[in-house]
Amino acid sequence: MAEELTMVLERRAERGTPRGAAVVLAEARxxxxxxxxxxxxxxxxxxxxxxxxxxxxxxxxxxxxxxxxxxxxxxxxxxxxxxxxxxxxxxxxxxxxxxxxGGADVVSDLALAPDGRLWAATNAGVVMWNLETGLPTVFSEREGLPDRYVYRVTVATDGTVWAAGGTWVARLDGTAWTDLTTGVFTDRPSRVGDLTTGPDGSVWVAAGPDALIRIDGEEATTHRVPGQWSNTEPWSFSIAVDSDGTVWASTMLFGALTFNGEWGHFDGDDGLPSDVIGNIAVAPDGSVWVGGEGVYGDPDGDVAAAGILRYQDNQWTTYTTADGLLSDSGTVTVDPAGGVWVVHTAMSPEASAAFGTDLPDGISYFDGTAWQQLAPAGGRGPGVVNADGILWLPTDGGIVGFDGVETRRLTVGGTDVPPLPSGDVTRLEPAEGLDPVRIETVIGDIEFTTWALPEDWEGIWWLSETAHGVVGARYPDMTLVGSLDGITWTEIPLSGVAGAWTAYGDDLIVFGAAGAARIEWNGAEWVEAEIFADIYPLYAAAGPHGIAAVGPNASVHYSADGTAFTAASAPPDPSLYPGPGANCMAPGWTSEGAEPQLGPIAATDRGFIALAARSETDWYRTPICEPLVWFSADGDVWETTSDESPLGERAFVHDVAAVDQTIVVVGGAMSPGAATWVSADGISWQRADSDAAELWQVAGSSRGWVTIGHLRPDGLGGEMWFSADGLTWDGPHERPPGWGDRAGMFVSVAMLDDRIIGFGREGDGPRIVVGVFIDE
Amino acid sequence: MTDPAEESRIFEECYPALRRFAAVVGPIECDPDDLLQEAVARVLRKHRLDELDHPLAYLRRTIVNLASNERRRFAIHRRALNRMARDRRDQADEYPSDLDDLERLSAPERAVLYLSEVDGYRYAEIGRMLGCSEAAARKRAMNGRRHLYAALAEEVARG
Structure with a gap:
C-alpha cells in the first residue's frame, strides 16, 4: 500500500504540462x-x-x-x-x-469604540470615523501599520484599538501602531482569522494554522487548537468572548469550539443542525449567536445553510425561515440593546444558477421575541450597532448605516453629499509632511486637520459663511469655489469673475463683472440663477433687513428682498472719510494715490454697519484707520454713530464680523498693540487688548468666535484665539500646521456651526485647515 | 540592489521541485504553475528570492498556505460542476480516480505525504519546512495515509 501511495503522489506531481520557470517567474513578477x-x-x-x-x-x-x-x-x-x-x-x-x-472605502471589518467612534479595517489602513461630524481619520503604514491591507479591527474595553492583516496583529499606541507579531508573538501567524477582545481587556487572536493567542499587556500566550479541529487554514474566521471569559469560535468544518482553559466542542451531536456555521457573536445577555452559513461556506458546496443559532442556558435553538427569518443563511450582529441583526446577502444570478439555489438580500431583526424582515441595507455583515441603534455594515464602497428604515453611507471620498455635483469637484489631497486626514491639533473641543491644496491652486481667499458651507475665491484664477466641509471643493460656474459676495438666506449673492447674480443651492452645488442688478460693489453684507453693498466712489446700494438693488438715498458722507494721510501709517508705507474707502460692512439683527477711515487711509483697503462707524437700519439711510472713531485714537481695523446682534472687530492700535472690539449696536464698543502683535481675521458663528494673528512683532509664527463673547479670548494657541506661520495677510477664516475652515499660505505651501467641534 | 539574473537562476533551480510540490499540494483543478506563480508573486511583493535564506522552503510553505485556500474554493466549484454535469456520466472520469482520492486530504496533509513519501524528508525537516512541529507533521502524515488508504481500499474492493 505504501508503494501505491508513493506512486499516486508521483503521478500527481507530474500532472499537467509545465510552463517553464522563465514564464512562471515573469508572470509572477x-x-x-x-x-x-x-x-x-x-x-x-x-x-x-x-x-x-x-x-x-x-x-x-x-x-x-x-x-x-x-x-x-x-x-x-x-x-x-x-x-x-x-x-x-x-x-x-x-x-x-x-x-x-480600493482604498479606504473598501471595508472588511468594523468595530465600535467606547467613545462612539467607528473604526474600519480597509484596503488603505484603519479608518476612524467620528460619527458626530462624519469626518474620517486614516491610519496607514505611515503611522506604523505593517501593511495597508487591514482585515480585522477591534477595540478593547479600555479604548485601545487593535488591527490585523493577513499575517500580523498591531496595536494603536497613541498615534503610532506597534506590530505585535514581531517581538511579542513567538511565531508570526501563517494567517490571522479573527481578532476580538474580552471583557477583561485582553485580546484574542485566531491564527493559522492552529493557534488561539491571548494578548494581555505585552505578553502573548498561545493555546493550540486540538488537531481534529484545526484542519483548515486558519482554523477559525470568527471568535467572540463571553462575559465569563470563554472564547467561542466558529470553524469552517467542525461546528463551534469553546476555550476557557479547556477546549469544548459543539457539533451536530449537540444540537447544531450543521457542522458548517457562520460568524459567532456574544449578546449582552450572555447568549451566543451563530450565523447561518451554507452553500458557499461549505467546502463541499452542498450543505445548505441551516439557520441562525442561539446558545443559551446550555441549549441550542435554531431559527429558520419557519420562524420568520428572511433566509437561513446570514451573518449575525448583536445589538447592545439586546436585538440581533441578521444580514442576508443575495447570490449573483450566475452563482444562483450554478449552485441551483437562490438567496434573498435583506435583513432580519430579532427583538427578543420575534423576527422582523427588513429591506436590504446595501452592506454585508457582520457589522456593529452603536448606541443610537444604527447598524453599520462594511461594503466595498464605504460603510452603510441602517436604522431599520433609512440608510446613510460614509465614504472617505465624500460623506453624504447627494447628488453628485456637476461642476468640477476637487477633494484636497495629501501633502508632503502632513497626513491629510490625521488629527494634527486638538484645542479644547476642536480637532484640526490640515489639507493641501492642489499644485495649481495658490489659495482660497476671502472665505465666507453661507447656509451651505463656505465659499471663497480660488487664487490665482479667482474662480469662486464652495465647500460643505472644507475638504471637498466645487467650482461655482459664473458669468463673470466675482468681486464680492454675501450669503442671503439660502442663496448666495455674487457681485462680479456681469453685475449682481443670484446663486442658488440645488442640494449639491451652487448654480447661477439670474443676474438681476448692474452694480459692482467691493463689500456686501446680508441680514434680516436685506442686502447692503458699498463700492468705490462712495456708492452704496441696498436691496430689501434680494430681487433688485436701489441706490441709497442717504449714503455715508464721503467728506467724512476723505482719503490719504499718514496718521496710521506704518513706517515706510505710502498711501499716495489711495482712494477714500467705505467698508468693510457687516449685517446684524438691527441693520448694517459700515466702517470707514475718518481721516487717513493707508495702503488701499486695510487696515481701516481710526474708522467711523456708520449705521443703517435698511441700507438706504446711513448715519454715523459718533463724530470720532468709537474705536479710539490711532486704532486700526483689519476685519469685522457679525453674528446676530453682536459685532466683533479685530485689529489694533499703533500703540500698545492688537485689540478686539465688541458692540451690540455699533454705537457703544468695548475694547479688549490682546497679547498679539496683530490680529488679522475674525469669524463667528453660533459656536463663538475665532481670531487669528501672531504674537511676534516681526510677523513670524501664527496663533489663534477663541472666544464665546468676542471680548474674553482663550489663547494664544499655536495654529495647526500649514495655517500660516508668518504674516497673517496670507490667512483667511470662516466659521460654521460645526467647524472652522481656514486657509493659510506659508511654509510648505497653501493649506486648508479644518477644525471640527466635538460635542461630548 | 535586485539582481534579476540571480533571482532567475535561483528560481530555475527550484522550479522542478516546486512545481511537483504544487501539483501535489494544490487542488486537482488548480494548475500547478498557477499556484506556484501566485506563491512566487506573494513572496516577491515583500522579498527578492535572492535575499531568502531558504527560498525553496519559503516557497513551499507559501504554496501550502495558498493551497489550503484553494482547496476550499475549488471544492465548492467542483461540487457545482458535478451538479451541472450530473447527466454527463463521463464527467466523473475527468481525472484518474486515484489522483482524485488525494482530494480527500488537506493541502498540508498532501504536502507532508509528498515530502516524506516521495522526496524522503524526515518529519523534523518537514516540520521546519512547513512551519509546524515534527509531531504535527507526523500526525498530518498519519491522517493523510489513513484517509487515502481507506479510499484506495474501497477502490480495491470495488475492483
Whole structure:
C-alpha cells in the first residue's frame, strides 16, 4: 500500500504540462508589481460568489479544452463555458480579484469604540470615523501599520484599538501602531482569522494554522487548537468572548469550539443542525449567536445553510425561515440593546444558477421575541450597532448605516453629499509632511486637520459663511469655489469673475463683472440663477433687513428682498472719510494715490454697519484707520454713530464680523498693540487688548468666535484665539500646521456651526485647515 | 540592489521541485504553475528570492498556505460542476480516480505525504519546512495515509 501511495503522489506531481520557470517567474513578477488583494474570504459572499462564477468559467474552459467537448454535449448551464473570459493560464489571484483594489472605502471589518467612534479595517489602513461630524481619520503604514491591507479591527474595553492583516496583529499606541507579531508573538501567524477582545481587556487572536493567542499587556500566550479541529487554514474566521471569559469560535468544518482553559466542542451531536456555521457573536445577555452559513461556506458546496443559532442556558435553538427569518443563511450582529441583526446577502444570478439555489438580500431583526424582515441595507455583515441603534455594515464602497428604515453611507471620498455635483469637484489631497486626514491639533473641543491644496491652486481667499458651507475665491484664477466641509471643493460656474459676495438666506449673492447674480443651492452645488442688478460693489453684507453693498466712489446700494438693488438715498458722507494721510501709517508705507474707502460692512439683527477711515487711509483697503462707524437700519439711510472713531485714537481695523446682534472687530492700535472690539449696536464698543502683535481675521458663528494673528512683532509664527463673547479670548494657541506661520495677510477664516475652515499660505505651501467641534 | 539574473537562476533551480510540490499540494483543478506563480508573486511583493535564506522552503510553505485556500474554493466549484454535469456520466472520469482520492486530504496533509513519501524528508525537516512541529507533521502524515488508504481500499474492493 505504501508503494501505491508513493506512486499516486508521483503521478500527481507530474500532472499537467509545465510552463517553464522563465514564464512562471515573469508572470509572477508582473503579479507582484500589481497591488495585492485581501483574500476572498474577507471580501464577502457576494465577491466569493462572483469569484466562483469567474473561476467556473475558467475551469469550464480548461475542462472543455481538455476534453474537446462539442456544443451538443454541453448542458445549457455550461454553454457559456465555450468562451472563457479569462485565459486558462491566468494566475489565481487575477481571477480572484474582480474589483479594482480600493482604498479606504473598501471595508472588511468594523468595530465600535467606547467613545462612539467607528473604526474600519480597509484596503488603505484603519479608518476612524467620528460619527458626530462624519469626518474620517486614516491610519496607514505611515503611522506604523505593517501593511495597508487591514482585515480585522477591534477595540478593547479600555479604548485601545487593535488591527490585523493577513499575517500580523498591531496595536494603536497613541498615534503610532506597534506590530505585535514581531517581538511579542513567538511565531508570526501563517494567517490571522479573527481578532476580538474580552471583557477583561485582553485580546484574542485566531491564527493559522492552529493557534488561539491571548494578548494581555505585552505578553502573548498561545493555546493550540486540538488537531481534529484545526484542519483548515486558519482554523477559525470568527471568535467572540463571553462575559465569563470563554472564547467561542466558529470553524469552517467542525461546528463551534469553546476555550476557557479547556477546549469544548459543539457539533451536530449537540444540537447544531450543521457542522458548517457562520460568524459567532456574544449578546449582552450572555447568549451566543451563530450565523447561518451554507452553500458557499461549505467546502463541499452542498450543505445548505441551516439557520441562525442561539446558545443559551446550555441549549441550542435554531431559527429558520419557519420562524420568520428572511433566509437561513446570514451573518449575525448583536445589538447592545439586546436585538440581533441578521444580514442576508443575495447570490449573483450566475452563482444562483450554478449552485441551483437562490438567496434573498435583506435583513432580519430579532427583538427578543420575534423576527422582523427588513429591506436590504446595501452592506454585508457582520457589522456593529452603536448606541443610537444604527447598524453599520462594511461594503466595498464605504460603510452603510441602517436604522431599520433609512440608510446613510460614509465614504472617505465624500460623506453624504447627494447628488453628485456637476461642476468640477476637487477633494484636497495629501501633502508632503502632513497626513491629510490625521488629527494634527486638538484645542479644547476642536480637532484640526490640515489639507493641501492642489499644485495649481495658490489659495482660497476671502472665505465666507453661507447656509451651505463656505465659499471663497480660488487664487490665482479667482474662480469662486464652495465647500460643505472644507475638504471637498466645487467650482461655482459664473458669468463673470466675482468681486464680492454675501450669503442671503439660502442663496448666495455674487457681485462680479456681469453685475449682481443670484446663486442658488440645488442640494449639491451652487448654480447661477439670474443676474438681476448692474452694480459692482467691493463689500456686501446680508441680514434680516436685506442686502447692503458699498463700492468705490462712495456708492452704496441696498436691496430689501434680494430681487433688485436701489441706490441709497442717504449714503455715508464721503467728506467724512476723505482719503490719504499718514496718521496710521506704518513706517515706510505710502498711501499716495489711495482712494477714500467705505467698508468693510457687516449685517446684524438691527441693520448694517459700515466702517470707514475718518481721516487717513493707508495702503488701499486695510487696515481701516481710526474708522467711523456708520449705521443703517435698511441700507438706504446711513448715519454715523459718533463724530470720532468709537474705536479710539490711532486704532486700526483689519476685519469685522457679525453674528446676530453682536459685532466683533479685530485689529489694533499703533500703540500698545492688537485689540478686539465688541458692540451690540455699533454705537457703544468695548475694547479688549490682546497679547498679539496683530490680529488679522475674525469669524463667528453660533459656536463663538475665532481670531487669528501672531504674537511676534516681526510677523513670524501664527496663533489663534477663541472666544464665546468676542471680548474674553482663550489663547494664544499655536495654529495647526500649514495655517500660516508668518504674516497673517496670507490667512483667511470662516466659521460654521460645526467647524472652522481656514486657509493659510506659508511654509510648505497653501493649506486648508479644518477644525471640527466635538460635542461630548 | 535586485539582481534579476540571480533571482532567475535561483528560481530555475527550484522550479522542478516546486512545481511537483504544487501539483501535489494544490487542488486537482488548480494548475500547478498557477499556484506556484501566485506563491512566487506573494513572496516577491515583500522579498527578492535572492535575499531568502531558504527560498525553496519559503516557497513551499507559501504554496501550502495558498493551497489550503484553494482547496476550499475549488471544492465548492467542483461540487457545482458535478451538479451541472450530473447527466454527463463521463464527467466523473475527468481525472484518474486515484489522483482524485488525494482530494480527500488537506493541502498540508498532501504536502507532508509528498515530502516524506516521495522526496524522503524526515518529519523534523518537514516540520521546519512547513512551519509546524515534527509531531504535527507526523500526525498530518498519519491522517493523510489513513484517509487515502481507506479510499484506495474501497477502490480495491470495488475492483
Amino acid at each position: 508582473q503579479l507582484a508589481a500589481s497591488p495585492s488583494q485581501p483574500p476572498w474570504w474577507r471580501r464577502g459572499p457576494a465577491i466569493a460568489l462572483a469569484t466562483a462564477a469567474v473561476v467556473l468559467f475558467v475551469l469550464g474552459g480548461i475542462l472543455l479544452a481538455t476534453r474537446g467537448a462539442t456544443p451538443d454535449t454541453v448542458p445549457p448551464a455550461t454553454t457559456m463555458l465555450e468562451t472563457p473570459t479569462v485565459p486558462a493560464t491566468t494566475a489565481l489571484s487575477q481571477i480572484d480579484t474582480a474589483p479594482a483594489p
